[in-house]
Amino acid sequence: MKKSSLHHVLPGFSLSMGYTLVYLSLIVLIPLSAVLIKTAHLTWEHFLSVVTAPRVMASYKLSFGASLLAGVINSIFGFILAWVLVRYRFPGRRIVDALIDLPFALPTAVAGIALTAIYSGHGWLGQYLEPLGFKIAFAPPGILIALIFIGLPFVVRTLQPILEDLEIELEEVSASLGARRWQTFFYVIFPIILPALLTGFALAFARAVGEYGSVIFIAGNIPMVSEITPLMIISKLEQYDYEGATAIALVMLVFSFILLLAINLLQAWAAKRTGRVR
Amino acid sequence: MSIQVKNISKAFGNFIALDNVSLDFPSGELVALLGPSGCGKTTLLRVIAGMEQADSGDVLLEGEDAATTHVRERQVGFVFQHYALFRHMTVFDNVAFGLRMKPRKQRLPEDKIAKKVHDLLKLVQLDWLADRFPAQLSGGQRQRIALARALAVEPRVLLLDEPFGALDAKVRKELRRWLRKLHDELHITSIFVTHDQEEALEVADRVVLMNHGKVEQVGTPEEVYAHPATPFVYGFLGSVNLFHGRVEGESVRVGDDRLPHEASELAHGAEVTAFARPHELEIIIQSESGVGIPAKVSRIFSFGLVTRVELEGTEGAINQHFEVETTRERVTELALIEGKNVRLVPSRLRVFQNQ
Numbered sequence: 001m002k003k004s005s006l007h008h009v010l011p012g013f014s015l016s017m018g019y020t021l022v023y024l025s026l027i028v029l030i031p032l033s034a035v036l037i038k039t040a041h042l043t044w045e046h047f048l049s050v051v052t053a054p055r056v057m058a059s060y061k062l063s064f065g066a067s068l069l070a071g072v073i074n075s076i077f078g079f080i081l082a083w084v085l086v087r088y089r090f091p092g093r094r095i096v097d098a099l100i101d102l103p104f105a106l107p108t109a110v111a112g113i114a115l116t117a118i119y120s121g122h123g124w125l126g127q128y129l130e131p132l133g134f135k136i137a138f139a140p141p142g143i144l145i146a147l148i149f150i151g152l153p154f155v156v157r158t159l160q161p162i163l164e165d166l167e168i169e170l171e172e173v174s175a176s177l178g179a180r181r182w183q184t185f186f187y188v189i190f191p192i193i194l195p196a197l198l199t200g201f202a203l204a205f206a207r208a209v210g211e212y213g214s215v216i217f218i219a220g221n222i223p224m225v226s227e228i229t230p231l232m233i234i235s236k237l238e239q240y241d242y243e244g245a246t247a248i249a250l251v252m253l254v255f256s257f258i259l260l261l262a263i264n265l266l267q268a269w270a271a272k273r274t275g276r277v278r
Numbered sequence: 279m280s281i282q283v284k285n286i287s288k289a290f291g292n293f294i295a296l297d298n299v300s301l302d303f304p305s306g307e308l309v310a311l312l313g314p315s316g317c318g319k320t321t322l323l324r325v326i327a328g329m330e331q332a333d334s335g336d337v338l339l340e341g342e343d344a345a346t347t348h349v350r351e352r353q354v355g356f357v358f359q360h361y362a363l364f365r366h367m368t369v370f371d372n373v374a375f376g377l378r379m380k381p382r383k384q385r386l387p388e389d390k391i392a393k394k395v396h397d398l399l400k401l402v403q404l405d406w407l408a409d410r411f412p413a414q415l416s417g418g419q420r421q422r423i424a425l426a427r428a429l430a431v432e433p434r435v436l437l438l439d440e441p442f443g444a445l446d447a448k449v450r451k452e453l454r455r456w457l458r459k460l461h462d463e464l465h466i467t468s469i470f471v472t473h474d475q476e477e478a479l480e481v482a483d484r485v486v487l488m489n490h491g492k493v494e495q496v497g498t499p500e501e502v503y504a505h506p507a508t509p510f511v512y513g514f515l516g517s518v519n520l521f522h523g524r525v526e527g528e529s530v531r532v533g534d535d536r537l538p539h540e541a542s543e544l545a546h547g548a549e550v551t552a553f554a555r556p557h558e559l560e561i562i563i564q565s566e567s568g569v570g571i572p573a574k575v576s577r578i579f580s581f582g583l584v585t586r587v588e589l590e591g592t593e594g595a596i597n598q599h600f601e602v603e604t605t606r607e608r609v610t611e612l613a614l615i616e617g618k619n620v621r622l623v624p625s626r627l628r629v630f631q632n633q
Contacts, residue, residue, distance in 0.1 A: 177427065191366045
C-alpha cells in the first residue's frame with residue numbers, strides 16, 4: 001500500500017473513483033461519443049449546412065427559449081408550491097404533495113394529449129381562450145405549457161428539504177431587528193435557498209430541452225413556428241439521414257452542456273456565498 | 279424601559295404554558311426567569327417579544343399596551359439559544375443587518391454603520407472576526423456576535439432565551455461573568471431565561487422562579503436562596519434532602535424516628551415536607567433512640583474542601599437517598615467507611631405544610 005493512502009480518513013478513493021469512471025463511460029460517455037463519431041462522417045461544410053438550416057435554427061431558438069422560460073416560471077411557482085407545502089398545514093396537503101410527482105410518472109404522450117384536449121379550439125379552456133386571441137394549442141405557448149408541466153416536480157422537490165431545514169428563528173430574529181417581511185425574504189430566506197433554486201431550475205431546464213413526447217402533440221409542428229429541435233432530429237431519422245440527425249444532436253448536446261455547466265458554476269458560487277462551503 | 283405583564287395566560291392545545299402570570303420588570307435590571315423545562319419561561323419571553331400572542335392578559339412596555347405593536351416595532355433585542363446567525367453573511371454583515379434594514383430616511387450612511395458595527399464588535403471583544411462567516415466561529419463567539427447584532431439597533435429591552443444553553447461549562451461560566459459586566463456598563467433592561475439555578479443566582483439582579491406556568495417566587499438571589507417560599511423553590515435552588523412527616527411539638531416525626539425542629543407555627547399533627555441542604559445534615563454515630571434518620575453510608579467523595587457523603591436510608595427510611603456535605607476531618611473523626619450504619623440529624627430544617 002502506498003504511503004499516502006494510509007493517511008486518508010475515508011478509504012477506498014481509488015476503487016470508488018474507478019467505478020465512477022467505468023460507470024459514467026458505459027452509461028453516458030460511450031453512447032454520446034457515438035453521436036460524435038457518426039457526425040464525423042460529414043464534411044465540415046455539410047455539417048454546417050445541416051445545423052444552420054433555417055428550419056433548424058428556428059427550432060433551436062424555440063427549444064432553448066421555451067425551456068429557459070419554462071425553467072424560470074417553474075422556479076417561481078415551484079417555490080410558492082414548496083413554500084405552501086412546507087409551511088402550512090391544511091386538509092389535503094398529502095394529496096397535493098403526491099400530485100406534484102405525477103408529471104414524473106405520467107407517460108409524456110398522455111400529458112401531451114391531455115393538454116392538447118384542454119387547450120385546443122374545441123377544448124375545455126381553448127374554446128374560451130381562442131376567441132379572445134390566445135392561441136395555445138398548436139402554437140409556441142402550448143409548447144411552453146407542456147414544458148412547465150413536465151418540469152414542475154424538479155423545482156418543488158429540490159426546494160422542499162431546504163425549506164424544511166430553514167429555521168423559523170432566523171425569520172424571528174430578522175423581524176426583531178426591524179426587518180419588514182419582504183426584507184426578511186430577500187436578505188435572509190432567498191440567499192439561503194438560492195443554490196437549491198438554481199439546481200431545481202437547471203434540472204427543469206435540462207428536462208425541458210430534451211422533452212419530446214408531450215410537446216409533439218400540442219405543438220402543431222409548423223415549420224419555422226412550432227418545431228422543436230428533438231422533432232428535427234426525429235424527422236431526419238425518419239428519412240434515414242443518420243448523420244444529419246446526429247449533427248443536430250451534437251449541437252444540442254454542446255449547447256446544453258455549456259448552459260448546465262454555467263448554471264452549476266453559478267450554483268457553486270451561490271453556495272459559497274451562503275456559507276455552505278468554506 | 280420597564281416591562282409589566284398582567285394576567286398573561288397561554289395554552290398550546292391542552293398544555294397550559296402560562297397560567298395567569300403577572301410580573302413587573304423595572305427599568306435597568308437584569309432579571310432571570312428560572313425554572314425547569316416546560317415551565318413556561320420561554321413562552322413568557324416570546325410573549326414579551328411579540329413573537330407569541332397570549333390568549334389573555336396584557337404586556338405593557340413603558341406603561342403602554344403593546345398588544346398591537348409588531349415584533350419589529352417593539353425595539354426588543356432577542357438572543358436565541360442556538361444563535362440564529364445568518365450563515366450567508368459575514369460577522370460584520372450580521373451585526374449591520376438591523377441598521378441596514380431601517381427605512382431609508384432613518385438609515386445611517388454606510389460609513390457610520392461601519393463605525394457603529396466596529397464599535398459593537400469591540401464591545402463584545404471580537405473586532406478581529408469581522409470578515410469571518412458564522413460557521414468559522416466557536417459557540418461562545420457566535421453568541422457574542424448574536425448579542426452584538428441585537429444591541430446594534432439600540433433595543434429598549436434585551437431578551438435572552440437560554441443564551442448559554444448550548445455552550446460547554448467553561449465557556450458558559452466565562453460568558454455569564456462577561457454578560458454581567460456588559461449589563462453593568464449598558465444598564466439595559468434585560469430578561470434572560472435559564473434552567474440553571476447557579477447561572478440565575480450568579481448573574482441576575484432578581485430571579486423569577488417559575489413552575490407549571492405559574493410564578494413561584496420573585497426576589498433577589500439572596501432572598502430566594504435563603505428564604506424559599508415554596509417546596510418547589512427550595513428543591514430547585516440546590517441539592518436537597520427530603521423528609522415526609524408530621525409535626526409533633528418541637529420535632530418532626532418521620533416514621534418511627536424524630537427530627538429536632540425549633541419552634542414552629544405549624545399545628546400539632548400537621549402533615550409536612552421537611553427539607554435540609556446537604557451541609558445542614560449532621561452525621562452521628564450514637565444517639566438516644568429515635569433521634570435522626572437511620573442510614574447507611576454508600577459512597578464517600580473527598581476531593582477539594584468539601585467531602586460529600588452519599589447515604590441510603592435503612593429501617594423506616596428504606597429506599598431513600600441522602601446527601602451530606604461535611605469536612606474531611608469530620609469523616610476521619612467518625613471513622614466513616616462505606617457500609618457503616620449512622621444516623622442523620624438536621625442542624626436546620628425547613629418545613630412546609632403539605633397542601
